[in-house]
Each structure stands twice: as C-alpha cells, then as structure tokens.
Amino acid sequence: MIGQAHTRGTPEADAQSTARAIARPAGRSIGIQAVAERAGVSIATVSRVLNGIKSKANEETEARVRLAADELGYRPAHAGRALRLRQTKLVALLIPDISNAFYAAIAGSIESSLRARDHTMILCNTNEDPRLQDFYLEEMQAYHVRGIALLGAVDSPGLAAALADKLPIAFVNRKPPCGGGVFVGIDNHAAGRAVASHFLSRGYRDCAVIHGPLHSSASRERFEGFLSALREAGAAPAGPNIVSGGLSLEGGYAAARLLLKAERHPRAIFCANDLVAYGLFRRCRELGLAVPRDIAVMGFDDNPLNDWVAPWLSTVHIPYDAFGIAVTEALVRIWDGAGEPEAAEPLPFSLRLRGSAE
Amino acid sequence: MIGQAHTRGTPEADAQSTARAIARPAGRSIGIQAVAERAGVSIATVSRVLNGIKSKANEETEARVRLAADELGYRPAHAGRALRLRQTKLVALLIPDISNAFYAAIAGSIESSLRARDHTMILCNTNEDPRLQDFYLEEMQAYHVRGIALLGAVDSPGLAAALADKLPIAFVNRKPPCGGGVFVGIDNHAAGRAVASHFLSRGYRDCAVIHGPLHSSASRERFEGFLSALREAGAAPAGPNIVSGGLSLEGGYAAARLLLKAERHPRAIFCANDLVAYGLFRRCRELGLAVPRDIAVMGFDDNPLNDWVAPWLSTVHIPYDAFGIAVTEALVRIWDGAGEPEAAEPLPFSLRLRGSAE
DNA sequence: CTGTTAGCGCGTTCAC
DNA sequence: GTGAACGCGCTAACAG
Numbered sequence: 001m002i003g004q005a006h007t008r009g010t011p012e013a014d015a016q017s018t019a020r021a022i023a024r025p026a027g028r029s030i031g032i033q034a035v036a037e038r039a040g041v042s043i044a045t046v047s048r049v050l051n052g053i054k055s056k057a058n059e060e061t062e063a064r065v066r067l068a069a070d071e072l073g074y075r076p077a078h079a080g081r082a083l084r085l086r087q088t089k090l091v092a093l094l095i096p097d098i099s100n101a102f103y104a105a106i107a108g109s110i111e112s113s114l115r116a117r118d119h120t121m122i123l124c125n126t127n128e129d130p131r132l133q134d135f136y137l138e139e140m141q142a143y144h145v146r147g148i149a150l151l152g153a154v155d156s157p158g159l160a161a162a163l164a165d166k167l168p169i170a171f172v173n174r175k176p177p178c179g180g181g182v183f184v185g186i187d188n189h190a191a192g193r194a195v196a197s198h199f200l201s202r203g204y205r206d207c208a209v210i211h212g213p214l215h216s217s218a219s220r221e222r223f224e225g226f227l228s229a230l231r232e233a234g235a236a237p238a239g240p241n242i243v244s245g246g247l248s249l250e251g252g253y254a255a256a257r258l259l260l261k262a263e264r265h266p267r268a269i270f271c272a273n274d275l276v277a278y279g280l281f282r283r284c285r286e287l288g289l290a291v292p293r294d295i296a297v298m299g300f301d302d303n304p305l306n307d308w309v310a311p312w313l314s315t316v317h318i319p320y321d322a323f324g325i326a327v328t329e330a331l332v333r334i335w336d337g338a339g340e341p342e343a344a345e346p347l348p349f350s351l352r353l354r355g356s357a358e
Numbered sequence: 359m360i361g362q363a364h365t366r367g368t369p370e371a372d373a374q375s376t377a378r379a380i381a382r383p384a385g386r387s388i389g390i391q392a393v394a395e396r397a398g399v400s401i402a403t404v405s406r407v408l409n410g411i412k413s414k415a416n417e418e419t420e421a422r423v424r425l426a427a428d429e430l431g432y433r434p435a436h437a438g439r440a441l442r443l444r445q446t447k448l449v450a451l452l453i454p455d456i457s458n459a460f461y462a463a464i465a466g467s468i469e470s471s472l473r474a475r476d477h478t479m480i481l482c483n484t485n486e487d488p489r490l491q492d493f494y495l496e497e498m499q500a501y502h503v504r505g506i507a508l509l510g511a512v513d514s515p516g517l518a519a520a521l522a523d524k525l526p527i528a529f530v531n532r533k534p535p536c537g538g539g540v541f542v543g544i545d546n547h548a549a550g551r552a553v554a555s556h557f558l559s560r561g562y563r564d565c566a567v568i569h570g571p572l573h574s575s576a577s578r579e580r581f582e583g584f585l586s587a588l589r590e591a592g593a594a595p596a597g598p599n600i601v602s603g604g605l606s607l608e609g610g611y612a613a614a615r616l617l618l619k620a621e622r623h624p625r626a627i628f629c630a631n632d633l634v635a636y637g638l639f640r641r642c643r644e645l646g647l648a649v650p651r652d653i654a655v656m657g658f659d660d661n662p663l664n665d666w667v668a669p670w671l672s673t674v675h676i677p678y679d680a681f682g683i684a685v686t687e688a689l690v691r692i693w694d695g696a697g698e699p700e701a702a703e704p705l706p707f708s709l710r711l712r713g714s715a716e
Numbered sequence: 717c718t719g720t721t722a723g724c725g726c727g728t729t730c731a732c
Numbered sequence: 733g734t735g736a737a738c739g740c741g742c743t744a745a746c747a748g
Contacts, residue, residue, distance in 0.1 A: 075500040077500060082441075083441050101457070108483060120497065121481055122479065122480050122481070
C-alpha cells in the first residue's frame with residue numbers, strides 16, 4: 001500500500017487511489033491528481049493550466065482541465081504550493097488595536113482590496129508592543145506570508161532586521177521609526193498646517209493642541225505642521241497650551257482637565273485624533289462649554305460615527321478606502337518591482353467641518 | 359519566546375548539502391535540519407523533542423536540542439507541517455463587517471485569546487453575503503485552517519455542506535440558520551425580555567421596537583423575547599410600533615421617521631443595536647425630542663464609545679472579552695472532544711442604564 | 717506542447 | 733532511545 005513502503009511505486013497501481021494512510025480531519029479533498037485523472041492529463045499540465053503558464057497550451061486540453069477542475073470543485077492545497085514556493089498568498093496586517101475604529105476601518109479596506117487580488121489577510125494585534133510586533137514579524141515569516149502591512153509601527157530590533165532582510169513591508173499611517181521602507185498614508189505635516197490655517201482663518205489666534213505620542217511619525221508630523229503654521233502667523237501657542245494626550249479617550253479627557261480652567265481657556269483646540277476629541281468634549285460638557293460656540297475643536301481621522309453621534313466635531317477626514325488600495329498597490333510594486341520602489345503619492349485628506357449641534 | 363538570532367552562517371559543514379535549486383525570496387531560514395546538525399542528532403529527534411513526544415527522550419539530548427533550536431532562533435516552517443498534517447494553527451474568523459465596532463471588538467477578543475493558545479487568526483469579511491461566506495468556507499479549508507469562527511452566519515449551501523463535513527466551526531452571536539453547530543453568545547431571548555421588564559418597571563407601557571433582520575437568530579430572539587414579555591404584561595405594542603430597521607445607522611433613522619410623528623410617539627423604543635439607536639437619536643434631535651426625558655431608548659451591544667459620545671443611551675451590555683475566550687474554548691472542545699460537544703453556557707449580559715445628558 | 721521526476725520541510729512509521 | 737527513509741500536494745526543471 002502507500003502509507004509506508006519502499007515498494008517502488010508503480011504509478012499505475014496507486015492511480016486507483018487506494019486508501020490514504022493518514023486520517024483526514026474532515027472529508028477527503030480532491031487534489032491536483034484527481035483533476036489530472038479526470039482530465040486525462042498529467043498533474044504537471046493541470047498545474048500549468050491553472051497557473052496560467054502560457055506555453056501556448058492546447059486550447060482543447062486547457063478547456064478539459066478547467067472543466068475537470070470545475071466539476072470537481074478543485075482548490076489547490078495552499079500548503080503544497082507554500083512548501084514548494086516558500087510563498088503563500090497570505091498578507092499579514094499588524095495592527096495596534098482592532099477595536100479602534102480608525103484602525104478597524106483601514107483593516108477592512110485592506111482586507112477587501114487584498115481579496116480583490118486573490119490574497120488573504122492575517123490579522124495580528126500588536127498592541128503597540130515592540131516584543132509582540134517582533135514576535136509576529138517572525139511568526140509571519142514562518143508562515144511564508146507574501147507581504148506585511150505594518151500599521152502603527154513601533155521601534156523594535158526585529159523591525160530593523162526585517163527591513164535589512166528586505167521583507168516586503170508596507171508601513172501604513174506611521175513611518176518606520178528606523179527610516180527606510182515604503183509608506184502609505186497622508187501627508188500629516190500638511191494636514192497639521194491645514195488645521196492651523198483653518199483656525200486662523202476663523203480668527204482664532206488663541207490655539208491649543210493635544211498631541212499624540214511623538215515617537216509616532218503621524219502624531220509628530222501633524223503636531224509639527226500645526227505648530228509651524230501657527231508660528232509663522234505669529235500665533236504660536238503658549239507652553240501650557242501644548243499638552244500630550246496620547247491617542248485615547250481617557251488621554252483626551254485628562255489633557256482637557258489641564259487645558260480648560262474655569263476662568264480661562266483657549267479658543268480652539270487641535271486634537272491628536274477623534275477619540276481625544278471625545279474625551280475633551282466630555283470635559284467641555286462638564287464645564288458647560290459649548291462646542292463649537294465657546295470652543296472650536298478639531299479632531300483627526302473622522303470616525304464614521306461622527307455624523308451621527310458627534311455632529312459638533314470638525315475633523316480631518318481620511319480616505320479609508322484609499323488605504324486598502326494603496327497598501328495593496330505598494331505591495332504589488334514591491335513584489336513586481338526591481339530594487340527600490342519609489343515613494344508613492346501621499347493619500348489625500350480633507351477638512352470636515354461640523355457644528356450643527358449644540 | 360525564542361530569542362532572535364540573526365546569526366547567519368553557521369560555519370558547520372553546510373558544504374554537505376548540494377547547492378539548493380530554488381532561489382530563496384529572502385534570507386535563508388534555518389530549518390529543522392540545521393537544528394539537528396547543531397545538536398548532533400537527527401531531524402527525527404528534533405521533531406520529537408520540539409513536539410513534546412514523550413518517548414522518555416534522554417533529558418540530556420532533549421536539552422541539547424532545545425538549546426540548539428534556541429540559539430538558531432529556529433521556527434518550524436508551517437508549510438511543511440501543514441502539508442504533512444493537513445492541519446495548521448490557523449483559525450479563520452468570518453465576520454460580516456470589521457468596521458462595525460461590535461464585530462471589531464469581538465474580533466480583537468478572539469484574536470488575543472487565540473494567540474494565547476498559540477494560534478493565528480485569519481480575518482475574512484463576508485459582508486453578510488452568502489456567496490462570499492461560501493467562498494471563504496472553501497478557501498479556508500484549502501488553507502487547512504484548524505477551525506473557523508463564524509460571526510454573523512448567513513444561510514448558504516456551503517454552510518450546510520461544511521456542517522455536514524463536521525468542520526470545526528464555532529457560531530458566534532448568531533446561530534446557524536440551518537441548525538446544529540456550536541454556539542457562542544448570550545441568551546438573546548432573555549435579553550429581549552430583560553429590556554421589556556425594564557421598560558415596564560419604569561411604567562412605560564407604550565413601547566415600540568425597531569428590530570433587525572429576522573433571519574438572524576440574534577435579532578429574532580431578542581425581538582421575540584421583548585414582545586413576549588410585553589404581551590404577558592398586556593402591553594403588546596401596536597402594529598405600527600413594530601418596524602424593521604436593519605442593523606445600521608441609516609436603518610435606524612429611516613425607522614424613526616416612521617415611528618415618530620409630530621403629534622404622537624411611543625414612550626420607549628427598543629433598538630436592534632446601538633447603531634440603530636444612533637439613527638433614531640438623530641431623528642429625535644431633529645424633532646426636538648429629548649432622550650430619555652421624552653423618549654426612552656434602549657440599544658444593544660453597548661458600543662465602547664457610548665460613555666463618551668452617547669451618554670443618553672441605555673443599552674444591553676455584551677461581555678466582549680468573554681467572547682474570545684468562549685470561542686477559543688469551544689474550538690478546543692471540538693478539537694479535543696469526542697463527537698458532539700455539548701452546548702456551553704450562554705454568555706452573560708447586563709443592562710447598562712444611562713441618561714446623564716440632555 | 718505534454719509527461720516524468722525531483723524535491724520544498726516536516727512528522728512519522730520502521731529498523732536498529 | 734535514536735536514525736533512516738518516505739510522502740503529504742504542489743511547481744519547475746528536463747525529456748520526449
């Protein structure tokens with residue numbers, strides 16, 4: 001039989017598919033062999049046809065193969081191909097926190113655009129932890145993933161190593177702390193400047209900012225852009241009007257406690273993201289400050305729920321759908337491309353002004 | 359965790375191996391062979407040790423193997439094992455829409471609890487599309503995933519087939535439309551009843567409901583539970599007070615347009631989920647109705663943002679973290695277990711009452 | 717243009 | 733207790 005045997009395999013004999021030795025977890029799946037038999041060709045031909053190797057395959061043969069594969073509902077076992085090619089159609093998305101609507105929206109966008117190109121996404125929550133990020137970076141290699149989308153990268157030894165190994169990595173929203181790599185995202189510096197311009201155009205010269213973690217290029221650049229534009233207009237915020245609030249609801253709330261005093265408060269506040277703005281808003285409610293009447297607030301990311309639950313929040317709108325496409329294209333460029341892929345155009349952003357409520 | 363070793367080139371006679379034929383995509387990875395050589399044993403021994411096959415392996419040998427693997431930063435190529443075992447450590451999560459905070463939170467929970475058990479999650483957006491669901495069901499088999507968590511299952515031919523094939527599937531939040539299977543979620547019927555009881559206890563007898571799609575067991579059961587409790591109290595809603603609103607913001611808004619008329623409106627409304635409640639709320643704002651003063655609103659799911667942006671919304675709180683653990687345990691039970699795993703305890707829910715604002 | 721063949725890296729019977 | 737050899741399903745050389 002087949003299971004163990006030094007029996008010089010006579011191909012014809014086992015062609016009849018004697019019982020397989022290994023117990024199958026669930027229902028026998030049809031392999032390339034079955035298709036070959038049904039089409040009356042060799043497995044090599046099946047492989048070629050199905051992989052679109054155009055050696056001017058006989059049309060009639062090709063049709064027979066496709067038909068057989070179709071009738072059998074054949075699906076190549078990825079494990080075989082992965083072993084042979086050291087490559088899968090898997091793309092890993094490393095993400096800080098899937099519960100964050102901003103990240104979730106990007107994840108969804110990436111997933112669907114990957115799917116359109118016949119790839120499958122593995123989702124890994126890094127929690128912004130360098131050790132976890134490194135773990136996944138290695139683990140994903142062990143899975144022979146074809147590429148990695150790194151959302152919210154943090155600095156880590158493994159990241160530097162991966163970069164040096166020239167792994168196909170697309171850095172999403174946040175540039176690699178150690179430099180290099182392919183970046184997909186908006187021009188955060190310009191976005192920061194745009195917010196400043198908007199505030200100034202409204203006549204708000206007493207501005208404040210609750211910035212995110214400055215090790216994040218996204219947070220840092222929008223912060224710097226905002227400050228530089230304000231400075232150029234001679235409206236640089238006073239020291240106490242610059243506070244750090246992380247990227248969380250709680251951080252925004254805590255920052256607001258520092259920023260908003262009973263007697264005096266800034267006229268306009270730029271928040272690191274929408275969550276921070278929500279936190280700030282809660283404090284405003286507690287103090288009886290109306291937004292945007294008493295205080296103008298600008299968030300970042302434009303949470304899809306804003307129109308419904310935060311009609312008071314102006315924010316920087318991010319083209320979520322564009323992220324997926326851009327990430328996929330960046331990876332494709334790395335796969336196809338020679339050596340160093342040139343940086344792609346940054347994604348567009350826009351200011352979404354709201355103020356209908358309160 | 360295994361220490362990283364960027365140690366390239368172990369000088370040991372690599373010359374033994376004739377030049378490899380296939381070009382490696384990126385940096386040669388150390389295989390089981392390398393570990394075996396370094397430990398001075400055969401690959402079989404390495405495999406046994408690392409897989410914990412207790413054939414009373416010589417402790418000293420075992421230690422040598424572990425050390426070698428560690429020093430080399432060895433990571434088994436999953437492809438090899440997948441091919442041999444027809445099994446990976448991948449678990450697929452099929453999810454209707456990752457952008458939905460409710461689903462996203464559950465996804466995060468599942469990912470981390472899977473990770474704790476050394477498994478990796480593949481995320482697939484089904485978009486509630488039966489065809490897409492079937493596609494993924496098959497595709498995931500082609501990847502030899504070890505299990506599938508099916509969130510928001512819809513009826514489809516492939517699902518029935520998968521169930522018949524006894525694939526390891528855990529149905530999350532929504533029971534399989536065709537029956538059978540292992541379910542992880544709360545007791546939606548009881549939750550619906552609890553909402554009704556709450557309304558009644560507040561003295562609201564003029565109630566309405568905006569229910570979700572009734573083909574979903576979750577939506578249907580909470581709807582039925584709500585109605586039955588109301589009926590028993592002799593407070594069954596009038597026909598016009600029962601409307602369908604899907605599970606979306608827009609659906610909630612549209613339903614609210616039907617439900618809320620200038621002259622007259624119900625005193626309390628039970629919404630299919632929080633999104634629907636947000637949609638309803640927008641309409642309330644437009645009509646100048648205060649929540650909960652003029653109208654009591656009960657959502658479902660308890661979106662994590664509620665405390666911050668919807669302090670007016672009472673809702674049914676779901677134990678997100680518990681989902682991941684329960685799903686993982688359900689799968690483990692299927693993997694380990696014999697035949698039919700008995701149904702697990704439903705997850706707990708609770709009413710979260712809010713009404714601080716407006 | 718198609719068939720034959722040799723592994724990809726691993727887990728696993730069999731001899732020893 | 734350990735090693736040698738086979739094959740999982742597939743792709744890519746190489747014959748024919």
